[in-house]
Amino acid sequence: MAGKLWIGIDGGGTKTTAVIGDENGHLLAVAKGSSGNLTAISIEQLYTLINNLIDQLFIQTGVTLSDVETVFAAMAGADRQAEQQKIYDAFKQSPVLEKLRVQSDIHAALAAGTWGREGTLLIAGTGAIIFGYEQQKTFRVGGWGYLLGDEGSGYHLGKLAIRSVLKAHDNKMPLKLFQEKILSHFNVLSPDQLITKVYGSTNSVAAISSVGRIVLDAFEEDLIAKSIVSTVQEALLELIESAYSRIDRTKPVVLHGGLFSNKPFYERFTVRFSSRFPDLIALKPPISGTVGAYLLALHESEIEVSDPVKQTIQQTWRLLEGEIT
Amino acid sequence: MAGKLWIGIDGGGTKTTAVIGDENGHLLAVAKGSSGNLTAISIEQLYTLINNLIDQLFIQTGVTLSDVETVFAAMAGADRQAEQQKIYDAFKQSPVLEKLRVQSDIHAALAAGTWGREGTLLIAGTGAIIFGYEQQKTFRVGGWGYLLGDEGSGYHLGKLAIRSVLKAHDNKMPLKLFQEKILSHFNVLSPDQLITKVYGSTNSVAAISSVGRIVLDAFEEDLIAKSIVSTVQEALLELIESAYSRIDRTKPVVLHGGLFSNKPFYERFTVRFSSRFPDLIALKPPISGTVGAYLLALHESEIEVSDPVKQTIQQTWRLLEGEIT
Numbered sequence: 001m002a003g004k005l006w007i008g009i010d011g012g013g014t015k016t017t018a019v020i021g022d023e024n025g026h027l028l029a030v031a032k033g034s035s036g037n038l039t040a041i042s043i044e045q046l047y048t049l050i051n052n053l054i055d056q057l058f059i060q061t062g063v064t065l066s067d068v069e070t071v072f073a074a075m076a077g078a079d080r081q082a083e084q085q086k087i088y089d090a091f092k093q094s095p096v097l098e099k100l101r102v103q104s105d106i107h108a109a110l111a112a113g114t115w116g117r118e119g120t121l122l123i124a125g126t127g128a129i130i131f132g133y134e135q136q137k138t139f140r141v142g143g144w145g146y147l148l149g150d151e152g153s154g155y156h157l158g159k160l161a162i163r164s165v166l167k168a169h170d171n172k173m174p175l176k177l178f179q180e181k182i183l184s185h186f187n188v189l190s191p192d193q194l195i196t197k198v199y200g201s202t203n204s205v206a207a208i209s210s211v212g213r214i215v216l217d218a219f220e221e222d223l224i225a226k227s228i229v230s231t232v233q234e235a236l237l238e239l240i241e242s243a244y245s246r247i248d249r250t251k252p253v254v255l256h257g258g259l260f261s262n263k264p265f266y267e268r269f270t271v272r273f274s275s276r277f278p279d280l281i282a283l284k285p286p287i288s289g290t291v292g293a294y295l296l297a298l299h300e301s302e303i304e305v306s307d308p309v310k311q312t313i314q315q316t317w318r319l320l321e322g323e324i325t
Numbered sequence: 326m327a328g329k330l331w332i333g334i335d336g337g338g339t340k341t342t343a344v345i346g347d348e349n350g351h352l353l354a355v356a357k358g359s360s361g362n363l364t365a366i367s368i369e370q371l372y373t374l375i376n377n378l379i380d381q382l383f384i385q386t387g388v389t390l391s392d393v394e395t396v397f398a399a400m401a402g403a404d405r406q407a408e409q410q411k412i413y414d415a416f417k418q419s420p421v422l423e424k425l426r427v428q429s430d431i432h433a434a435l436a437a438g439t440w441g442r443e444g445t446l447l448i449a450g451t452g453a454i455i456f457g458y459e460q461q462k463t464f465r466v467g468g469w470g471y472l473l474g475d476e477g478s479g480y481h482l483g484k485l486a487i488r489s490v491l492k493a494h495d496n497k498m499p500l501k502l503f504q505e506k507i508l509s510h511f512n513v514l515s516p517d518q519l520i521t522k523v524y525g526s527t528n529s530v531a532a533i534s535s536v537g538r539i540v541l542d543a544f545e546e547d548l549i550a551k552s553i554v555s556t557v558q559e560a561l562l563e564l565i566e567s568a569y570s571r572i573d574r575t576k577p578v579v580l581h582g583g584l585f586s587n588k589p590f591y592e593r594f595t596v597r598f599s600s601r602f603p604d605l606i607a608l609k610p611p612i613s614g615t616v617g618a619y620l621l622a623l624h625e626s627e628i629e630v631s632d633p634v635k636q637t638i639q640q641t642w643r644l645l646e647g648e649i650t
Contacts, residue, residue, distance in 0.1 A: 148488055
């Protein structure tokens with residue numbers, strides 16, 4: 001191979017994806033594996049996963065490790081130095097080690113939204129959190145988890161929806177269509193069985209969050225669903241509010257996580273966001289977290305990503321992404 | 326013995342207490358045992374517990390089972406018929422069976438507040454719930470547990486307190502004295518360690534609820550603590566609001582659970598309660614749940630509890646209660 005190559009790996013809760021490309025933004029191949037969340041899999045499994053992904057990329061491209069400058073692994077659950085060190089330790093005997101950089105997958109999401117390392121990320125997934133990175137310093141606002149209140153999260157959305165069913169039941173009100181759907185979703189006939197069902201779930205938080213989809217499907221037609229979604233969005237706006245003084249207003253606020261994948265939710269949110277914070281811009285990342293990890297690999301070699309390079313990345317990504325989504 | 330006797334047993338989360346008395350309200354002896362919560366102990370343990378308590382009462386009084394008309398066991402966790410049947414089944418081979426009546430401990434708390442079987446109970450313990458019993462029918466409002474939001478509970482109180490610490494930290498505000506105490510309570514130096522500590526607890530909900538005491542101690546002096554307590558009380562008032570149409574306004578609303586044991590909390594709450602619901606009366610039970618269970622035993626024999634009997638109960642109870650509290 002002429003010139004060097006860079007690998008980006010994005011390890012999420014359900015899948016891990018990898019991409020390899022050159023310094024001009026030509027993405028050559030992608031690979032896909034299982035969950036890369038360090039809190040869910042063992043360090044041995046993570047080691048095998050990363051090696052497999054790299055091998056897949058090498059087989060597709062005929063590249064060898066000596067052609068690779070950096071492997072940037074952005075892994076869920078690798079937020080703290082202790083976790084990152086665990087991953088480095090796993091590669092102690094491997095030639096990959098000297099090329100490996102480990103970070104949280106949050107950094108890849110941020111890079112996917114900003115094309116760079118710095119900026120602010122608003123995550124509305126199962127949890128809700130603001131993550132900022134400026135001048136090599138990170139800050140977090142929110143992200144307190146379900147026990148201390150994850151307002152603005154998918155859990156919050158699901159919880160409010162289930163509560164609306166229980167409230168209707170307590171007040172002897174008839175159920176709305178989306179509330180009936182929540183009962184069917186849990187396979188129960190009456191609201192008072194819901195509580196037992198939720199607490200009896202193997203993963204109650206996931207069970208509650210799973211209801212969010214039903215509300216999102218209904219909120220354009222149903223007033224109760226609309227007010228639930230509005231409450232969740234208000235909580236996200238308040239999260240921005242409380243982080244406001246620390247947000248770099250020269251960069252967009254990147255919207256990340258499952259709730260923003262819902263188009264009507266995303267559209268309504270950005271309208272409210274703009275009217276509340278006219279000096280801020282909120283956007284969904286134009287590229288995937290996998291490409292974000294690749295960008296971070298380039299950054300490690302201090303390679304400037306110019307506009308033509310960005311275009312090349314987007315063009316070549318479009319040809320590859322079908323293989324891993 | 327001349328005449329018959331009645332036994333009341335109140336099984337709670339940390340202790341179970343029993344009392345024996347006659348139809349004129351003369352309480353003769355009390356006994357104390359460990360937790361009687363069916364969700365926490367096995368049915369064999371519960372069987373042994375109840376037998377031990379009865380034996381203790383018999384030893385103290387020289388009474389035998391043939392002198393006893395009814396043993397009323399009001400046990401935490403025995404809300405549903407299935408659980409009650411389990412307890413009856415455990416006594417299948419025992420002569421106690423024909424005298425045994427099993428109910429939830431909630432009924433004993435209600436009886437302790439109303440001297441009768443019917444009325445409304447507002448519970449603000451680890452959970453928050455309204456429990457009503459009218460014409461042999463029960464109703465419940467709230468009580469959805471921590472995952473679906475137990476607004477008005479000790480968990481809610483603790484959660485808001487911890488959130489106030491995290492919020493202060495997110496906004497780089499100095500901590501108030503009671504917030505510092507929360508850090509010491511969890512043995513951490515910085516608010517961001519709180520989250521790890523709470524989620525790492527064996528019983529996170531109990532850990533969060535345990536903070537309530539710190540807020541209650543502070544709320545008369547500290548404005549943030551005051552507003553937290555006010556939010557929790559407002560949630561309890563809203564619970565009453567949503568149950569309002571089903572509450573029997575001829576009977577008092579009985580206040581039950583740990584939060585009401587705090588005198589300033591109780592006093593402030595009753596003031597707000599009276600101004601919000603001028604046609605309702607809220608009160609703390611004049612007698613204990615153990616005596617409530619004894620009253621329910623009397624009710625099983627359709628014995629009227631007249632005012633002189635009530636006086637005798639209160640007088641004789643005062644002599645005994647020191648032994649079991």
